[in-house]
Amino acid sequence: GVVCFNLTSTALGIGILAVPHAISEVGLAGGAILLSVVALLSERSAAFIGLSAALTGNALVTEMTAKTFGVRAGQVSAVVLLLFRFGACVSGLVVIKQLFPPVLLALAPFGASVNPICILAAVSLLLLLPLSSLPSLDRLKLTSMASVGLQFVIVAVVALAGARAA
Numbered sequence: 001g002v003v004c005f006n007l008t009s010t011a012l013g014i015g016i017l018a019v020p021h022a023i024s025e026v027g028l029a030g031g032a033i034l035l036s037v038v039a040l041l042s043e044r045s046a047a048f049i050g051l052s053a054a055l056t057g058n059a060l061v062t063e064m065t066a067k068t069f070g071v072r073a074g075q076v077s078a079v080v081l082l083l084f085r086f087g088a089c090v091s092g093l094v095v096i097k098q099l100f101p102p103v104l105l106a107l108a109p110f111g112a113s114v115n116p117i118c119i120l121a122a123v124s125l126l127l128l129l130p131l132s133s134l135p136s137l138d139r140l141k142l143t144s145m146a147s148v149g150l151q152f153v154i155v156a157v158v159a160l161a162g163a164r165a166a
Contacts, residue, residue: 020158096123 023031053059056067061081066074100119131143 019155020162093120093124096120 019031019035022034026034049061049064052064052068056064058064058067062074062078065077097116097120100123101116104119131140134140
């Protein structure tokens with residue numbers, strides 16, 4: 001259960017916010033094709049990782065790689081995964097910095113200006129630091145569930161707004 005929600009929230013991630021723009025660039029048919037290809041690749045990758053885990057007896061990708069290709073390959077895969085996750089974290093922070101000010105301005109009754117750097121610092125200190133200090137991913141289950149749910153809400157709101165605008 002926990003792994004499923006963490007994997008889903010990671011797979012959806014910040015990239016889901018780019019889907020409407022991508023579809024507007026390639027058209028509805030092109031967008032449907034791209035989404036289908038991404039879904040197929042994601043499903044095949046998950047099946048491959050699951051099969052690899054069953055065959056090697058290891059649950060972590062780095063351990064599977066080390067057992068299959070040697071210790072050095074496991075270390076290389078760890079570096080690649082670390083860089084990938086770091087990039088995802090940075091892109092998430094950029095999105096937070098861009099999205100929070102308009103939301104706060106809409107909620108502020110007096111229309112005060114909001115400094116994006118201050119918002120980023122506050123979100124990092126009040127949310128990201130405590131969550132990243134948890135001892136295990138199991139503790140992030142509710143956060144991941146909320147993240148997946150909110151991503152579906154975002155998609156629904158964007159789709160409804162697009163339908164109304166058309």
